[in-house]
Amino acid sequence: MSRGTFGEVKIWDDFLGPDNDLTWGAGTVKIGNWGFISVNEGAFEWTVDEPGGIVAFTTDTGDNDSACLFGGRFQASNGGMETEWRAKFNSATLLAVEAGFTETLALGTPVVPAEFATATMSYNGSGGMIGAVHDPDATTNDFRAFAGDGGAGQGGSSTTGARANETITADEWYVIRTEVGPDGNGTVYVGHDSDQLEKIAVSSAVQGNSFTGSVITNTDQFYAFLIGENRSAAARVLEVDYGYARGWRDWAND
Numbered sequence: 001m002s003r004g005t006f007g008e009v010k011i012w013d014d015f016l017g018p019d020n021d022l023t024w025g026a027g028t029v030k031i032g033n034w035g036f037i038s039v040n041e042g043a044f045e046w047t048v049d050e051p052g053g054i055v056a057f058t059t060d061t062g063d064n065d066s067a068c069l070f071g072g073r074f075q076a077s078n079g080g081m082e083t084e085w086r087a088k089f090n091s092a093t094l095l096a097v098e099a100g101f102t103e104t105l106a107l108g109t110p111v112v113p114a115e116f117a118t119a120t121m122s123y124n125g126s127g128g129m130i131g132a133v134h135d136p137d138a139t140t141n142d143f144r145a146f147a148g149d150g151g152a153g154q155g156g157s158s159t160t161g162a163r164a165n166e167t168i169t170a171d172e173w174y175v176i177r178t179e180v181g182p183d184g185n186g187t188v189y190v191g192h193d194s195d196q197l198e199k200i201a202v203s204s205a206v207q208g209n210s211f212t213g214s215v216i217t218n219t220d221q222f223y224a225f226l227i228g229e230n231r232s233a234a235a236r237v238l239e240v241d242y243g244y245a246r247g248w249r250d251w252a253n254d
């Protein structure tokens with residue numbers, strides 16, 4: 001086993017990039033330090049009337065069209081992994097927004113790994129996932145924590161999810177943070193109108209909204225991601241202030 005100096009594996013971007021307006025089509029492109037994929041065409045441009053670096057994604061006009069930033073892959077068993085995003089959206093009722101980690105991600109036609117309709121969480125794809133989703137198909141709009149694998153909830157994650165109890169408002173910043181320990185235990189936070197992030201689900205019996213034990217397989221590999229997906233046949237805007245993800249190198253992989 002050869003071990004070097006740089007064990008941390010990190011993605012960070014403040015989106016202080018060029019002020020331009022670009023359209024996208026099929027395939028993967030790079031925006032800052034993140035990969036970017038979408039369903040159908042759309043556009044992105046840098047927001048210039050706010051400081052700090054913000055990139056805005058405008059989806060195509062079809063129902064379920066999506067725009068997704070992603071990067072990785074990360075493996076929890078190497079020392080844990082974490083991701084955090086700060087984003088806002090121009091409709092509280094017509095755009096689903098989700099962030100966290102997902103094992104599977106369709107690079108041609110990305111979809112939200114977990115979605116919430118009426119009062120039920122469903123888990124898409126065959127891989128593991130953990131994070132938080134706001135889906136306006138819900139009867140009551142909110143961010144909800146989820147953890148799943150193989151199309152089903154994991155670690156006690158029920159079909160109802162764990163609510164953040166936030167008032168979802170358009171054009172206000174939300175922070176979504178997901179942490180996974182080396183053992184596969186997970187914690188999900190959401191921040192909105194407070195200067196602190198609030199835990200909404202954690203692998204601990206002392207928490208009211210608990211995952212029970214490991215929520216993902218710690219030796220699987222995961223993408224960190226942020227995705228916005230239409231819930232009507234009209235273009236929607238997702239603005240992103242920053243994106244961050246961190247894991248650790250697999251020194252044993254010689």
